[in-house]
Amino acid sequence: MDAIIRTATRVLFPVILLFGIYISVNGHITPGGGFPAGVILGTAFLLLAIGADETSIDARISKKNVMYLKGSFAIFLLLIVIEGYIIRNNILKTQDFFEIWSGGFTFFLNIIGGFMVLLGILIIVYSFIMTMYPPREDDWK
Amino acid sequence: MFYEALLIAAIVMALVAIEMKDLLQSVILLGSTNLIIAIVFFMLKAPDIAITQAAVIGGVVTMIFVVAIKKTERFEK
Incomplete structure (x- = not known):
């Protein structure tokens, strides 16, 4: 695609990534949380995919690996919830305002939730961007 | 006053x-509308x-709208 779009997306990409990680990590004390953080991170990758061509997208995003990663994150989320419920006997602790190590398990829940939303958005992005190119034989297995 | 101006x-x-006949400009205007609505949400705490x-x-x-326009036609007949 255009050189302007490619350069602009490469400049914007780390800034958007940092903002998404900030919202994900501070999800239990400031506005935001897992879902907006995941969508912002997904938007960063989406901008990269808009500026790239078919082969480089294919090298960066493999649909099968994204699905496996999402499943493992879901199992990890379930383990954290079970651990908090059985061993610690509470999931949602009370939080102090602007104190990052005060939320109990919501800290980890927000981070993992953000990554799961990111992977879901990546699958949607991959499907939509790849419709711009002609189909291949090994598509959608 | 600022609030009403944003809504208008x-x-x-x-x-x-x-x-708008150009669908790409229409999508950009829709994005601007939603940005203003986001500012209104922020003002409503x-x-x-x-x-x-x-x-x-x-x-x-x-982005999904842009990809859909790229797949079909840019100008409305």
Whole structure:
């Protein structure tokens, strides 16, 4: 695609990534949380995919690996919830305002939730961007 | 006063987006409308909803519209 779009997306990409990680990590004390953080991170990758061509997208995003990663994150989320419920006997602790190590398990829940939303958005992005190119034989297995 | 001006601007932008023949400009106007709605959410003390609105509507939905326009036709007949 255009050189302007490619350069602009490469400049914007780390800034958007940092903002998404900030919202994900501070999800239990400031506005935001897992879902907006995941969508912002997904938007960063989406901008990269808009500026790239078919082969480089294919090298960066493999649909099968994204699905496996999402499943493992879901199992990890379930383990954290079970651990908090059985061993610690509470999931949602009370939080102090602007104190990052005060939320109990919501800290980890927000981070993992953000990554799961990111992977879901990546699958949607991959499907939509790849419709711009002609189909291949090994598509959608 | 500022609040009413924002709402009127959002309505005008939405109406212009309906009437526009160039669909890409229409999508950009729709994104601007949703950005104004996000600012209104922020003024109504709902920053959580504002962040989600700006991220989802401004990022993902706009990009899906752009890809759909690229697949079909840019100008309305």
